[in-house]
Amino acid sequence: MRYSRYLIPTMKEDPSDAVVSSHRLMMRAGLVRKESAGMYVYLPLGHKALRKIINIVREEMDNSGALEFLMPELTNADLWKESGRWNTMGPEMFRIKDRNNLEYALGPTHEEAFTNAVRSTVTSYKELPINAYQINTKFRDEIRPRFGVIRSKEFIMKDAYSFDVDEEGLDKSYQTMRSVYRKIFDRCGLATIPVQADTGNMGGSASEEFMVASEVGEETLLICESCSYRANQEKAVFKREEKSGSITGELEKVHTPDVKTIDDLVKHFSAESSKFLKSILYTADGETVMAVVTGDREINEIKLKNHLGCVELELASDDKIFEATKSPVGFAGPVGIKNIRIVFDLSVKNTFDAITGANEKDYHYKGVNPGRDFEIKEEADLVTAVEGDACPECGKKLSATKGIEVGHIFKLGYKYTKAMNFTFLDKNGRPANPIMGCYGVGVTRTLAAVIEQNHDEKGLMWPKEIAPFDVHIVGICKTEEDEKKIAEIYEEIKKAGFDALYDDRKNSPGIKFADADLIGLPLRITVGKSFFDTGDIEALDRKTKEIKRLQRKELVPYLKEFFGR
Numbered sequence: 001m002r003y004s005r006y007l008i009p010t011m012k013e014d015p016s017d018a019v020v021s022s023h024r025l026m027m028r029a030g031l032v033r034k035e036s037a038g039m040y041v042y043l044p045l046g047h048k049a050l051r052k053i054i055n056i057v058r059e060e061m062d063n064s065g066a067l068e069f070l071m072p073e074l075t076n077a078d079l080w081k082e083s084g085r086w087n088t089m090g091p092e093m094f095r096i097k098d099r100n101n102l103e104y105a106l107g108p109t110h111e112e113a114f115t116n117a118v119r120s121t122v123t124s125y126k127e128l129p130i131n132a133y134q135i136n137t138k139f140r141d142e143i144r145p146r147f148g149v150i151r152s153k154e155f156i157m158k159d160a161y162s163f164d165v166d167e168e169g170l171d172k173s174y175q176t177m178r179s180v181y182r183k184i185f186d187r188c189g190l191a192t193i194p195v196q197a198d199t200g201n202m203g204g205s206a207s208e209e210f211m212v213a214s215e216v217g218e219e220t221l222l223i224c225e226s227c228s229y230r231a232n233q234e235k236a237v238f239k240r241e242e243k244s245g246s247i248t249g250e251l252e253k254v255h256t257p258d259v260k261t262i263d264d265l266v267k268h269f270s271a272e273s274s275k276f277l278k279s280i281l282y283t284a285d286g287e288t289v290m291a292v293v294t295g296d297r298e299i300n301e302i303k304l305k306n307h308l309g310c311v312e313l314e315l316a317s318d319d320k321i322f323e324a325t326k327s328p329v330g331f332a333g334p335v336g337i338k339n340i341r342i343v344f345d346l347s348v349k350n351t352f353d354a355i356t357g358a359n360e361k362d363y364h365y366k367g368v369n370p371g372r373d374f375e376i377k378e379e380a381d382l383v384t385a386v387e388g389d390a391c392p393e394c395g396k397k398l399s400a401t402k403g404i405e406v407g408h409i410f411k412l413g414y415k416y417t418k419a420m421n422f423t424f425l426d427k428n429g430r431p432a433n434p435i436m437g438c439y440g441v442g443v444t445r446t447l448a449a450v451i452e453q454n455h456d457e458k459g460l461m462w463p464k465e466i467a468p469f470d471v472h473i474v475g476i477c478k479t480e481e482d483e484k485k486i487a488e489i490y491e492e493i494k495k496a497g498f499d500a501l502y503d504d505r506k507n508s509p510g511i512k513f514a515d516a517d518l519i520g521l522p523l524r525i526t527v528g529k530s531f532f533d534t535g536d537i538e539a540l541d542r543k544t545k546e547i548k549r550l551q552r553k554e555l556v557p558y559l560k561e562f563f564g565r
């Protein structure tokens with residue numbers, strides 16, 4: 001492609017609204033333009049790179065035996081109502097009505113649509129397993145779109161849904177996708193960190209996220225440098241400290257007017273925050289439940305929800321708190337509470353002479369001891385792990401890092417096939433529900449993540465497999481005669497099977513070199529003064545900055561070696 005016939009509107013200055021490298025460079029190198037908040041136009045160069053990622057995803061999915069579908073992006077409300085998600089998807093789902101007042105959603109995800117498509121075509125165990133996928137646009141009504149294409153209102157995703165006859169089959173499908181994802185991200189030149197993620201009520205190691213470490217990531221990962229433990233903070237567990245101590249005090253009620261928060265308590269009692277037992281009341285599917293954790297820890301509502309196995313979990317209302325504890329908010333504690341379910345965090349049993357609410361306005365207990373003053377009938381891991389906590393596998397310290405999620409694999413179970421009554425006839429001719437897994441790759445997000453990982457102060461540094469072109473030819477000459485000679489080299493490179501961008505513009509060498517650095521194709525070939533003087537062509541590796549001087553006949557063999565083709 002001749003640069004003069006292509007469209008690459010590079011920018012010298014950083015756009016004012018771009019705070020992350022990928023957004024800044026995608027704008028400056030002419031890959032995208034913003035249409036409006038959270039919506040981007042892919043210009044030819046950006047689209048070409050995106051297509052390469054799509055092709056890699058498609059190739060690897062097809063090789064694994066998955067079947068490509070193309071689903072409507074408009075999804076019928078009836079399907080969402082069947083699964084029960086029409087009311088629970090929240091304001092991030094775009095909902096629209098047609099002229100006949102029928103309701104639809106612009107698909108943010110396609111569990112329902114695929115379950116429906118497969119149930120209408122599969123009737124027997126002989127037709128399973130199936131892994132159905134599509135590469136398509138997804139929509140999300142982001143409250144605050146940001147970071148360019150990383151968090152936008154519409155984006156391209158590959159989403160896949162496996163349907164198996166039993167759990168063993170699901171595990172096989174899941175493991176296949178796990179290795180497919182590694183291949184996809186490797187080929188894109190992206191270093192990902194697979195981390196254990198929250199699995200809802202499924203349990204086990206049934207969910208993994210593929211994360212890219214990045215300062216702009218919105219997820220926190222806890223990583224052990226000594227072993228292979230990696231987990232999303234939502235899910236991460238940690239080894240509890242064995243605390244030794246002994247009961248020294250009697251249970252004593254203390255008057256604590258205007259003392260409500262943990263900070264107030266720490267001041268009032270001049271004790272460490274770990275000495276306090278925080279008791280938080282929730283309504284879980286209508287039932288009032290008390291969760292008790294030590295004062296130095298944040299309660300993890302995802303863990304609590306998974307432990308309780310409830311669908312809806314919210315903080316209890318003031319009325320419910322009064323009903324359960326006979327006191328206003330701020331004075332709840334486990335001592336003397338018999339009428340509601342109480343779940344204790346694993347560290348509570350290791351506290352001695354603790355302080356907690358006395359279930360009476362303006363009073364706390366001190367000298368509280370588990371076992372003596374209240375019974376621990378039910379305990380679970382209820383708190384969020386943080387940097388510095390001990391690794392659950394090896395005991396070394398966990399460190400925290402921010403990450404962007406580019407892929408997610410998940411064992412769904414029977415949730416959708418049961419809710420939507422999808423049955424097949426099993427070996428014995430009896431109806432059974434298939435078991436599902438789902439697997440997503442954020443395609444546009446992968447492009448941004450690759451750029452986050454592969455750039456320097458001058459611009460992009462494309463990994464070879466997804467670079468929009470292989471080589472960038474910079475021609476520098478004064479006469480038409482010389483231009484023809486450069487064009488011959490360009491043709492020769494094309495003929496050898498390499499995709500070349502030939503900068504034939506009448507601009508200064510300085511502008512051409514700056515644009516080549518910014519666009520960042522893997523190899524820059526300069527045909528200029530030294531070629532016309534001595535026959536030397538200069539090849540610059542964009543990533544390593546290594547320069548090779550080649551004679552014309554050495555050029556194609558060098559390209560073959562460089563690209564390994």
Ligand SMILES: [Zn+2]
Nearest residue numbers: 224227391394
């Ligand atoms: Zn470890």
